[in-house]
Amino acid sequence: MxxxxxxxxxxxxxxxxxxxxxxxxxxxxxxxxxxxxxxxxxxxxxxxxxxxxxxxxxxxxxxxxxxxxxxxxxxxxxxxxxxxxxxxxxxxxxxxxxxxxxxxxxxxxxxxxxxxxxxxxxxxxxxxxxxxxxxxxxxxxxxxxxxxxxxxYSWIGAGLLPDEFTLTELREVYETVLGRRLDPSNFRRLLEGSDELVPTESFRTGKHRPARLFRLAEKA
Amino acid sequence: MxxxxxxxxxxxxxxxxxxxxxxxxxxxxxxxxxxxxxxxxxxxxxxxxxxxxxxxxxxxxxxxxxxxxxxxxxxxxxxxxxxxxxxxxxxxxxxxxxxxxxxxxxxxxxxxxxxxxxxxxxxxxxxxxxxxxxxxxxxxxxxxxxxxxxxxYSWIGAGLLPDEFTLTELREVYETVLGRRLDPSNFRRLLEGSDELVPTESFRTGKHRPARLFRLAEKA
The missing domain is CATH 3.90.79.10 (Nucleoside Triphosphate Pyrophosphohydrolase)
Structure with missing residues (x-):
């Protein structure tokens, strides 16, 4: 004892x-x-x-x-x-x-x-x-x-980005963290099936075509 | 300091x-x-x-x-x-x-x-x-x-059962832990899609029709 x-x-x-x-x-x-x-x-x-x-x-x-x-x-x-x-x-x-x-x-x-x-x-x-x-x-x-x-199995990686981000920026974060390429259309499908990521009314403009900005949903 | x-x-x-x-x-x-x-x-x-x-x-x-x-x-x-x-x-x-x-x-x-x-x-x-x-x-x-x-999101609940168990026994464990009923066919489908649970050659016999016994896969 x-x-x-x-x-x-x-x-x-x-x-x-x-x-x-x-x-x-x-x-x-x-x-x-x-x-x-x-x-x-x-x-x-x-x-x-x-x-x-x-x-x-x-x-x-x-x-x-x-x-x-x-x-x-x-x-x-x-x-x-x-x-x-x-x-x-x-x-x-x-x-x-x-x-x-x-x-x-x-x-x-x-x-x-x-x-x-x-x-x-x-x-x-x-x-x-x-x-x-x-x-x-x-x-x-x-x-x-x-x-x-x-x-x-989560969108926690968004915590590495500013409050608003494009799908491509988010996918690139996941690729960097995981150390491997991810299929863009699979990634987009996963994201669109989630209610944790919310589309905003804003777009990222630049040399590519405008890309919608997303943000993490507020915690309940 | x-x-x-x-x-x-x-x-x-x-x-x-x-x-x-x-x-x-x-x-x-x-x-x-x-x-x-x-x-x-x-x-x-x-x-x-x-x-x-x-x-x-x-x-x-x-x-x-x-x-x-x-x-x-x-x-x-x-x-x-x-x-x-x-x-x-x-x-x-x-x-x-x-x-x-x-x-x-x-x-x-x-x-x-x-x-x-x-x-x-x-x-x-x-x-x-x-x-x-x-x-x-x-x-x-x-x-x-x-x-x-x-x-x-795991089969960890099998750790509450003896080494070999039927699908019904496993589902009942999950129902007890989660405190709610689970759909038997959905549960069976989930299980059959998993490589963590392995069917054995043994069956549980009794008053119902014989039910195959499963076990957890060995850890790699």
Whole structure:
């Protein structure tokens, strides 16, 4: 039987995996921000943004606070993903509650320039991550797997776009997240069969023929 | 900035929501086991089975151990569900990592009689729970919501049945979990379109015409 006191040797941290689309040489890429560690263990290694849970704050609040402190980012949507707590994941016993979020690419730069971009934060392609501290590579890969699963049966990928978007823009997001081409007419059929995406009266005009803009339906 | 030391005031617990089908006056009901507390806070109130995380054990191991210690149950499948950590959920600061499981009804009685059923454990209908300690009602309701969602797009409900089952038995499980009738021919069509359920060469015989037995496909 474990007595209550023996749990005191366990510390609780909160970290976040934030996905966004960032423009690169070969078009948009799915990327996430990492923070370079400034102390041991894993001094100078890259790690997920996060920090210690404050005894006086709720888990969601801790996820938002530590994310803002380390990256100056404020995602509109932050969801608890999973809690990692293997005995050997850190030199001391740390249970890490992991959150994940999608951040609209147009907001990333605005937030970073408003807050002054922290110097030790960089964005990395999810398929080309550097060596990570602790078990953070496993955590990042798990979050990516969950994201790819979730876009398979939901329109959550729209969270990476501004409020209004064309069918083509949405399909390209799904292709970037999933890492494969999707059939445009199948995609259009799926979308038209959904009541989660709502057509607006606006159109995107440009060199192609005008394309109707859609938005996510309001949550009930 | 929160210093590492301040997280020492937070304790980590692990609890489980275990669902099984139990026979009642009106047929099978979806039920879960609760443990009557033997100390403050909430002395004598019902609570989810669980206990403190041991600094030397992984989260999954803690979930299995505390479940076995409190209920003598050993589910074949135990999955982390969510971590609850609101500041005011307990008189002291406790972060609870919640697991959930399905337990085949034919195994419940076997395990309990083998181990000697603990006296302070009782099974309750998920739709008729007693007052629960802490935020355990909210946790139980969240687990039930997740279960009902998950059976909506998977064959996970088969985990409540013995290894082999008829289509009718499986449909009745889904009806019990979802709390509504399902159309038999639609259900059969869904099932026949799935490669997760495999027909066997065996049949259930009895007063009705023989019904083929199915089993879940082996995981790759």
């Amino acid at each position: 474990i007595t209550p006191g023996s749990s005191d040797a366990i510390r609780v941290a909160v970290s976040a995996v934030i996905f966004s689309l960032r423009s690169g040489a070969n078009g948009d890429r799915l990327m996430l921000p990492l923070v370079r560690r400034t102390r041991d263990p894993y001094l100078d290694a890259w790690a997920l943004p996060g920090g210690w849970l404050d005894p006086a704050e709720d888990l969601d609040a801790a996820a938002s606070r530590t994310l803002a402190e380390t990256t100056a980012l404020t995602p509109s949507y932050l969801e608890q993903l999973y809690t990692f707590g293997d005995v050997d994941r850190s030199p001391t016993r740390v249970v890490s509650i992991i959150y994940w979020a999608l951040l609209r690419s147009d907001l990333v730069d605005a937030q970073r320039s408003a807050a002054g971009a922290p110097e030790n934060v960089e964005w990395f392609d999810v398929d080309d991550l550097p060596p990570l501290a602790f078990d953070h590579r496993r955590i990042a890969e798990y979050a990516l797997w969950r994201l790819r699963n979730k876009v398979g | 929160i210093t590492p030391g301040s997280s020492d005031a937070i304790r980590v617990a692990v609890s489980a929501v275990i669902f099984s089908l139990r026979s009642g006056a009106n047929g099978d009901r979806l039920m879960l086991p609760l443990v009557r507390r033997t100390r403050d806070p909430y002395l004598d109130a019902w609570a989810l089975p669980g206990g403190w995380l041991d600094p030397a054990e992984d989260l999954d191991a803690a979930a299995s151990r505390t479940l076995a210690e409190t209920t003598a149950l050993t589910p074949s499948y135990l999955e982390q569900l969510y971590t609850f950590g609101d500041v005011d959920r307990s008189p002291t600061r406790v972060v609870s990592i919640i697991y959930w499981a399905l337990l085949r009804s034919d195994l419940v009685d076997a395990q309990r009689s083998a181990a000697g059923a603990p006296e302070n454990v009782e099974w309750f209908d998920v739709d008729d729970l007693p007052p629960l300690a802490f935020d355990h009602r909210r946790i139980a309701e969240y687990a039930l919501w997740r279960l009902r969602n998950k059976v909506g």
